[in-house]
């Protein structure tokens with residue numbers, strides 16, 4: 315079984331004795347920074363001079379410096395800017411200001427796993443990765459609870475990197491819920507695989523395939539939207555609460571039988587074969603290389619796909635239907 319750590323395995327005093335820099339103040343950045351501050355930690359934020367996030371930081375009364383200045387001041391530096399930005403920001407502003415005895419922290423292993431960030435000798439490299447979006451992480455902390463998180467140590471130069479990582483996890487409420495021990499490699503590869511095949515890539519194509527099949531066969535797009543997109547949430551909520559068995563217990567026997575007999579005709583050996591291929595591209599680094607090249611080139615494919623999606627019928631129909639659901643506030 316996975317190794318778990320709770321509050322009693324973590325000493326908050328360790329992180330309270332460090333100068334902390336949080337680089338970036340977006341989804342994860344604001345959650346880590348504010349909860350650490352509330353846990354009695356000395357936190358400063360690193361943001362570019364013209365950054366849009368600066369005003370929000372100042373509203374909270376936190377100090378904001380450039381990423382270079384924040385790194386130079388701090389003992390523990392957590393990088394919470396988007397993954398594809400980390401390589402260049404690290405090279406330009408963070409690496410020159412690191413010294414032996416510092417610790418470099420991440421909330422996702424991507425940059426370290428694929429060698430885009432290489433810490434110098436004598437620097438600890440660790441991860442505290444909440445398994446939820448930053449706004450949930452912050453809200454749970456404020457409510458006296460926490461979001462489970464993954465912890466990993468890639469470089470333990472000080473011999474104290476695990477205690478430091480667990481102390482950070484405690485400071486953001488993670489060990490209230492439970493911290494699970496993993497490695498940078500496992501976290502990165504499973505995270506990418508999950509989003510590509512199931513959560514984002516797989517789900518989106520499944521929803522679109524169902525919607526388009528019904529519309530092509532002459533059914534009303536509004537009905538197809540409800541059936542193939544809107545109701546996904548009802549099913550996912552049941553799985554989230556009680557696994558596949560709660561979902562199958564809650565739906566009708568008719569739906570359950572239809573699912574058991576038709577689902578395997580869609581997700582076939584061929585689909586699983588493709589999943590293995592996608593996993594291979596994650597493991598051998600070719601996906602990471604492709605992503606960085608795409609962003610280096612000004613993200614042509616990304617932008618084209620994002621624009622095309624806005625014009626798809628499922629999107630235009632959905633935009634007309636969602637105002638009917640008063641509980642869905644923008």
Ligand code: NDP
Pocket residue numbers: 337338339340341342343361362364365366367368381393394395396397399403421422443444445446447448
């Ligand atoms: P965000 O996209 O929310 O980060 C945005 C922040 O980064 C803003 O403060 C932005 O500043 C700043 N930023 C963007 N570009 C630069 C730059 N070139 N130089 C300096 N600052 C910059 O990131 P997330 O919080 O989503 O992700 C951060 C890390 O956390 C990633 O490693 C991600 O994989 C991981 N993670 C994210 C989760 C999530 O739910 N979002 C969940 C678990 C892990 P500005 O205001 O100027 O744009």
Ligand code: MG
Pocket residue numbers: 505506509
């Ligand atoms: Mg991810």
Ligand code: MG
Pocket residue numbers: none
């Ligand atoms: Mg139905």
